[in-house]
Amino acid sequence: MKKKTVYSNAPEKISRAIMASDIIEDFLPAPGNLIKKEDTVKVTIQLSKKSINFFKEKAHELGVPYQTMIKTVLDKYTSHYSRNK
Numbered sequence: 001m002k003k004k005t006v007y008s009n010a011p012e013k014i015s016r017a018i019m020a021s022d023i024i025e026d027f028l029p030a031p032g033n034l035i036k037k038e039d040t041v042k043v044t045i046q047l048s049k050k051s052i053n054f055f056k057e058k059a060h061e062l063g064v065p066y067q068t069m070i071k072t073v074l075d076k077y078t079s080h081y082s083r084n085k
Contacts, residue, residue: 047070052066055069055070
């Protein structure tokens with residue numbers, strides 16, 4: 001466990017501000033609750049080399065898997081046209 005730092009010569013103004021501050025409880029969800037689980041299905045699909053090269057290049061620039069980018073595009077397309085029925 002990390003040792004706590006104790007400040008003994010803090011300026012009075014800062015010291016009063018620290019003493020007057022409130023402790024705020026952790027309000028963030030647990031890491032496991034940050035990502036929603038979705039039902040997924042594995043598929044095999046043939047795509048053009050041009051499309052795959054585009055996604056691979058962009059994914060490399062952003063440091064994400066290209067398959068995730070393709071899935072996101074399909075999910076957004078589906079959401080857009082499902083709402084507009």
